[in-house]
Amino acid sequence: MTDKLNWDELDFSYTEVPYRWRAYWKDGEWYKAGLETDPQLPIREAAPIVNYGQGVFEGNKAYGTKDGKVVLFRPDEFGERLNRGARRMAMPEVPVEEFVRACKEVVKANRDYVPPYGHNGAAMFIRPMLLGVGDHIQVSAAEEYLFTIYVSPVGPLYKGGLVPHNYIIDHEHDRVAADGTGNIKATANYASTLATAKKIRESGYDDVLYLDPATHTKIDEFSSANFFAIEKDTNKFVTPKSDTVLPSITKKSLLWLAENRLGLEVEEGDIKVDEFDKYAEAGAMGNAAIISPAASVTYKDDRHVFYSETEVGPVSKALYKELTAIQFGEVEAPEGWIVDV
Numbered sequence: 023m024t025d026k027l028n029w030d031e032l033d034f035s036y037t038e039v040p041y042r043w044r045a046y047w048k049d050g051e052w053y054k055a056g057l058e059t060d061p062q063l064p065i066r067e068a069a070p071i072v073n074y075g076q077g078v079f080e081g082n083k084a085y086g087t088k089d090g091k092v093v094l095f096r097p098d099e100f101g102e103r104l105n106r107g108a109r110r111m112a113m114p115e116v117p118v119e120e121f122v123r124a125c126k127e128v129v130k131a132n133r134d135y136v137p138p139y140g141h142n143g144a145a146m147f148i149r150p151m152l153l154g155v156g157d158h159i160q161v162s163a164a165e166e167y168l169f170t171i172y173v174s175p176v177g178p179l180y181k182g183g184l185v186p187h188n189y190i191i192d193h194e195h196d197r198v199a200a201d202g203t204g205n206i207k208a209t210a211n212y213a214s215t216l217a218t219a220k221k222i223r224e225s226g227y228d229d230v231l232y233l234d235p236a237t238h239t240k241i242d243e244f245s246s247a248n249f250f251a252i253e254k255d256t257n258k259f260v261t262p263k264s265d266t267v268l269p270s271i272t273k274k275s276l277l278w279l280a281e282n283r284l285g286l287e288v289e290e291g292d293i294k295v296d297e298f299d300k301y302a303e304a305g306a307m308g309n310a311a312i313i314s315p316a317a318s319v320t321y322k323d324d325r326h327v328f329y330s331e332t333e334v335g336p337v338s339k340a341l342y343k344e345l346t347a348i349q350f351g352e353v354e355a356p357e358g359w360i361v362d363v
């Protein structure tokens with residue numbers, strides 16, 4: 023079946039593979055953890071995830087490296103973020119070592135579907151989900167939970183890989199509430215972005231940016247990636263400091279790499295929507311987005327072009343290269359970032 027997959031042609035879409043991981047929680051403990059083959063989830067119609075969105079999830083990847091291994095990138099960080107979400111959503115935690123073991127097992131079981139090294143950044147997407155299940159009609163936390171992970175080989179999030187993209191700010195809607203769940207990966211955070219995403223893609227934009235919900239004066243983030251900008255003259259790497267953005271593991275990694283490997287100044291601070299002129303480059307960063315540079319960001323009637331509409335800026339390019347070289351085993355990773363499957 024894998025002979026049908028053309029690794030170079032993969033885009034960011036779902037391919038069914040033979041195995042998924044599931045574990046079940048009831049009466050205070052996890053049980054029946056292991057591989058399963060049915061892609062259909064065992065979920066009842068009265069489950070809180072279906073009725074009330076009691077769920078958190080993750081999105082990490084396994085990479086086929088230059089020397090033929092399969093590795094995970096900072097899986098413990100993804101497990102810890104899932105658990106921060108679990109606490110906020112009144113759900114039981116998945117011990118981080120179990121989370122990492124489950125990621126490894128499900129990738130190993132589907133080894134033939136991990137894109138080999140050297141195919142336009144193709145990798146195996148890993149989607150862990152923690153869901154409130156069981157029959158529970160009241161608006162209150164579930165009494166049963168399902169932890170499940172599916173995987174799928176994927177290519178780049180946006181067509182064309184490392185090329186500039188056109189983004190637009192949704193100035194009519196907020197992604198999340200000011201003191202809401204923006205800083206965890208709650209399933210419900212994504213529902214509110216879908217209508218705008220559909221509309222803007224029909225108008226030729228690649229993705230939507232959201233402003234901070236309290237003042238609407240600063241950039242917060244995209245619906246599924248953080249935002250960065252590179253200051254003119256200094257090349258300072260700046261990314262929004264905000265309680266309403268998801269603490270991206272790609273961002274955390276790029277802040278470190280920018281400072282320690284590229285020798286750049288870094289800052290988590292405000293990026294005001296009326297101060298785009300301060301920046302030479304900008305873009306999206308995330309596990310799926312990797313680094314997706316901005317050709318332009320449109321805000322109301324103003325279309326601001328950053329580095330170029332056709333070329334990728336040198337700092338974005340260098341950051342992309344450093345991060346992906348670590349993930350695909352081309353250069354040495356900082357300690358603990360890369361875990362063999």
Ligand code: PLP
Pocket residue numbers: 080081207243244245246247248267268269270271272273307308309310
């Ligand atoms: N912001 C949001 C809202 C996301 O959904 C994601 C993806 O998980 C990110 C940012 C990027 O986070 P990470 O780099 O950990 O994938």
